[in-house]
Amino acid sequence: MIRRTLVKKALNAKEPEDEIRIEGWVRTRRDAKAFSFVEINDGTSLANLQIIIDATLSDYETEIVKVTTGAAIRVHGKLTLSQGKNQGWEVIATAFEVIGQADASYPLQKKGHSLEFLREIAHLRPRSNLFGCVFRVRSRLAHAVHQFFQGRDFIYIHTPIITASDCEGAGEMFKVTTIDPAKPPLKDGQVDYGKDFFEKPSYLTVSGQLAAEVFACSMSNVYTFGPTFRAENSNTTRHASEFWMIEPEMAFCDLQEDMDVAETFVKYLIDDILKHCAADMTFFSKFVDKGLKDRLQWVLDRPFERVSYAEAIDILLQSGQTFEYPVDYGLNLQSEHERYLTEKHFKCPVTVYNYPKTIKPFYMRANDDGKTVAAMDVLVPGIGEIVGGSQREERLEVLEKHLEHHELSKEDYGWYLDLRRFGSVPHSGFGMGFERMLMFVTGVSNIRDVIPFARTPGNAEF
């Protein structure tokens, strides 16, 4: 049998082919008197390939009725220029075969479905136009992440998914245990985790940062890119219980450079997707978010605004806007404040830096003013915070004080403090939510629609 040609390849052909083999899933069939039009898609491209199946082919009468939307078929034929208007190439079948039938209960129709309905059939939604586009772009975006860092001599570190320290300091964690909840081993009336698999309480990671710092402090520039988990009961369009995060960590790097890298990174990803996923991006621009391409281009064409937290508060206080939550020095920026800054005031991504130390975690580097830390957040229109980072505290005594203030034990962080004892250097890094970036790039407004099988509170189907 001749080799399979992917639909994407066939559609991009330079010249006709006398013999070609195509396999994929039927999107639609239209019957004429003497032949049928069948549109086939194999996921490699948004566009379908049109197949002409002549009624004189053997088994036409018995087999063509099985060629329904959703069925898998194999076609042998000639790749030729189409007589029709909407496609360049089409295949005149010389033989066709139904590989897998789809009966009338196949839920995907030729017409549009609601995103809510498609979420209920997450196992079939990648066969729709929208989700085909989403997951092709997701794949390319992951590739671009690696390309960005690998091209800059960053080393990819696989930080652990199971961690034994509950002190990563970023919210509720999922416990990992082999203890039978019906009859747990007890010690003084409490569950005895000393008898658990890891002989101590262990969890799914909420961040690879602390481990990445270890490697930055020996291999200079590193990054992690992997799944992270939050057991928060968050029910929003921007939160999932399992999501992917990218966390670069750079030795001999201060906050300024950290912000520079973050901005360059965001722009690199946008540029890569616009260049390599043109058809998919056109689809998003047309059906998901009309202003998408213009907005992304706008982001590419100019520097991000940079304001200190104090300046941001001034802007908000002088905005004349009424906010639901109070604006004041020392208070956290709420969603509505971030949105105002990036969507109304600057109308472009904004990097806010030097936050009050009281609202930030212990590992961020204290500034000389005694009040703020060298933290930064990149805020983008429509999503809010897409990058959060900081310069890390490299001074042992200061870090120990921070631990005390946050009521964390020095023993738990012994290995982390060691980094400050032996050849400590200024270093910085940030985290980017992969799905949030994907939402920003595609215009898809719900995180559940950019993850193959989303995990959210009360929902782990599939």
Next chain:
RNA sequence: UCCAGAGUAGCUCAAUGGUAGAGCAAUCGGCUGUUAACCGAUCGGUUGUUGGUUCAAGUCCAACCUCUGGAGCCA
């Protein structure tokens, strides 16, 4: 977790407290190098669940379930 909204045919949606309807899909037929094809017919319902008010409930009330949006937590 809090606030708001929504659950009616496989899908998307109608229906003043008074006989549950349309488009699409499916099925059958017709027409056509068609392309979200077109034309005709057929099929399709315990109106999320339970209880209540009423002569009468898809519609009003209560509780619960599910989904959606917003908020908080955060990436």
